[in-house]
Amino acid sequence: MNQFASPTLDDFTAAREVIDRIAHKTPVERSMAFGAFIGQPVYLKCENLQRTGSYKLRGATYRLSKLSAGERAAGVVAASAGNHAQGVAMAARELGIEATIFMPLGVALPKLQATKRYGAHVELVGVTVAECLVAAEEFSAKTGAVFIPPFDQREVIVGQGSLALEIFEQVPDVETIVVPIGGGGLISGVALAARAVAELQGRTVHIVGVQAEGCAPYVPSLAAGHRVTVEPTGTIADGILVPTPGELNFEIIRDYVDEVVTVSDDDIARAILLLLERAKMVVEPAGAVASAAIMAGLVNASGPTVSILSGGNIDPLLLERVIRHGLTASSRYTNVTVALPDRPGQLTTISRIISDSDANVIEVLHTRHGRGQQITTVELQLSIETRGAEHRDAVLDALRLEGYDPIER
Numbered sequence: 001m002n003q004f005a006s007p008t009l010d011d012f013t014a015a016r017e018v019i020d021r022i023a024h025k026t027p028v029e030r031s032m033a034f035g036a037f038i039g040q041p042v043y044l045k046c047e048n049l050q051r052t053g054s055y056k057l058r059g060a061t062y063r064l065s066k067l068s069a070g071e072r073a074a075g076v077v078a079a080s081a082g083n084h085a086q087g088v089a090m091a092a093r094e095l096g097i098e099a100t101i102f103m104p105l106g107v108a109l110p111k112l113q114a115t116k117r118y119g120a121h122v123e124l125v126g127v128t129v130a131e132c133l134v135a136a137e138e139f140s141a142k143t144g145a146v147f148i149p150p151f152d153q154r155e156v157i158v159g160q161g162s163l164a165l166e167i168f169e170q171v172p173d174v175e176t177i178v179v180p181i182g183g184g185g186l187i188s189g190v191a192l193a194a195r196a197v198a199e200l201q202g203r204t205v206h207i208v209g210v211q212a213e214g215c216a217p218y219v220p221s222l223a224a225g226h227r228v229t230v231e232p233t234g235t236i237a238d239g240i241l242v243p244t245p246g247e248l249n250f251e252i253i254r255d256y257v258d259e260v261v262t263v264s265d266d267d268i269a270r271a272i273l274l275l276l277e278r279a280k281m282v283v284e285p286a287g288a289v290a291s292a293a294i295m296a297g298l299v300n301a302s303g304p305t306v307s308i309l310s311g312g313n314i315d316p317l318l319l320e321r322v323i324r325h326g327l328t329a330s331s332r333y334t335n336v337t338v339a340l341p342d343r344p345g346q347l348t349t350i351s352r353i354i355s356d357s358d359a360n361v362i363e364v365l366h367t368r369h370g371r372g373q374q375i376t377t378v379e380l381q382l383s384i385e386t387r388g389a390e391h392r393d394a395v396l397d398a399l400r401l402e403g404y405d406p407i408e409r
Helices: 009-019 032-038 056-065 069-074 083-095 109-117 129-143 154-160 162-170 185-200 218-224 247-256 265-279 286-295 316-329 346-356 389-401
Strands: 028-030 042-046 076-079 099-103 121-124 176-180 206-212 259-263 305-309 333-341 360-367 377-385
Touching (some): 009 162, 028 162, 032 265, 032 286, 032 305, 056 083, 056 154, 056 162, 076 129, 083 099, 083 109, 154 185, 176 286, 185 206, 185 247, 206 286, 218 247, 259 286, 265 286, 265 316, 286 305, 333 346, 333 389, 346 360
Parallel strands (some): 042 305, 076 099, 099 121, 176 206, 176 305
Antiparallel strands (some): 028 042, 360 377
16 A cells, blocks of 8 residues: 555544644534434534534644645645635634635635635636646646645545544444545545544444445446546535545545445435434535435444534525425425316315315416417416325325326426
């Protein structure tokens, strides 16, 4: 392996002493709702409540703390559309270092404003993070500013591992840790630190990584035995949308992580909704994938399990859409189209059937102009609130029993 082959527990302990001066020791909350999915105690490690709203502050703080006096004077530069930008910006401010962050032109306004508020100078370049990376590296070569990578760097990985030390203090009997994966920095640090603690205690710990289906390069990479680049197909979890595994990260994950699973956007939306309703936690899509894997039955655990909520920086407009999508994915919000004879009283009849089924109509669109629609019929588009899949099916069956043909949209 490479120079990062044999980290010691002392490495992580030393990093934590530095990180604790800036980052919070985030809480762990037991979740009965998520525990019900696997029949084991489940605890949520709430990095969504970290300063800057993400675990990224840990790795950034430790990396910046290791800079020489000359490097500090030259400043630092990074490229990011969100959490890494904020982590570097705050760490730089706290350590008295000038930071320049390159962000894409379409970056979410809350993330842009937060990065500026933490004191960084922000440059908007291109429309992708890849373009920002090129600009940041050019800036580094031109000015001498130290480039701070988001995941594929020794001190960054060790810094993220401080999170695992907290987990073992807060849940001493933890047996399984479920971790989101983007480039791999978080799970690399967590897996290495967790293995070191477990070995000292004479026991084992099971590490499960989770990626979004729309961008999951670690699955084919681990199967092939080398890093593979994938073409992203799209996911709401943009914070872990990294098409190529990190070089250091791949080797660590290959050797120290037990398995990597993937979750769909529907899974993620359902998890965000449950975290809001039952845990009272606002979590971004990337930060919810570990909990989504537990909900989806993808985590086999035989004891106490910790799900890392890696971040909570979600744009309110996206949160609104995700909640609506989560309700639909959970069969609590159903869109139905029904063709009706164009005569008086039909809307009243439909309303009665739905009401008698204890469902609630949220929206109604009544039109005579649908494509392929007969002249003698009208199309009724309904948004109905139901209590889940069984109740939804009962509502649809009640409509069919009265001679209608409801079609879910």
